[in-house]
Amino acid sequence: MLNAHCMKNPKPDHRHEMEAIYAELERRPLPRQCEMRTGCCHFRLAGHTPMLTRGEAFYAAQGVRASGRKALKPHPDGACPLLGRDGRCTIYKHRPFGCRTHFCAEAGGMYPRKHVADLIQRLESLDERLGGSGSRPLEAAVTDALAEL
Numbered sequence: 001m002l003n004a005h006c007m008k009n010p011k012p013d014h015r016h017e018m019e020a021i022y023a024e025l026e027r028r029p030l031p032r033q034c035e036m037r038t039g040c041c042h043f044r045l046a047g048h049t050p051m052l053t054r055g056e057a058f059y060a061a062q063g064v065r066a067s068g069r070k071a072l073k074p075h076p077d078g079a080c081p082l083l084g085r086d087g088r089c090t091i092y093k094h095r096p097f098g099c100r101t102h103f104c105a106e107a108g109g110m111y112p113r114k115h116v117a118d119l120i121q122r123l124e125s126l127d128e129r130l131g132g133s134g135s136r137p138l139e140a141a142v143t144d145a146l147a148e149l
């Protein structure tokens with residue numbers, strides 16, 4: 001449940017927790033070959049879109065702001081709106097959890113859930129604290145987060 005302060009400013013602690021979650025994920029290496037292949041960034045080809053909790057969305061939105069943008073523009077190919085013209089993620093350091101745990105088959109496939117279940121729980125817990133109601137598709141989640149930054 002959020003208090004009045006959190007409702008007014010719903011992102012007071014998200015950055016620290018998101019950085020801690022992503023740092024913990026980095027400490028759990030699995031053999032993967034991401035290397036910015038971007039196969040998973042082409043949603044139509046991949047057949048799915050990353051789903052973001054609110055903490056992920058705020059963190060990604062901060063990456064968007066840091067890159068000098070205030071809003072997302074649809075990608076002409078129906079790919080992720082955060083995929084740059086050079087074919088690379090424009091918010092790589094701020095990319096969502098799903099982009100780090102590789103639903104991209106080319107990169108090695110999705111992490112086993114047991115490998116990251118506790119981190120997913122932390123994301124869900126943060127989502128609840130931030131007033132979220134579960135994961136949402138990337139574009140909608142980041143667009144709303146940008147409006148609240």
Ligand code: SF4
Pocket residue numbers: 038040041050080081082083084088089090091092095096099
């Ligand atoms: S946020 Fe970045 S890594 Fe994730 S799908 Fe979009 S462009 Fe790809």
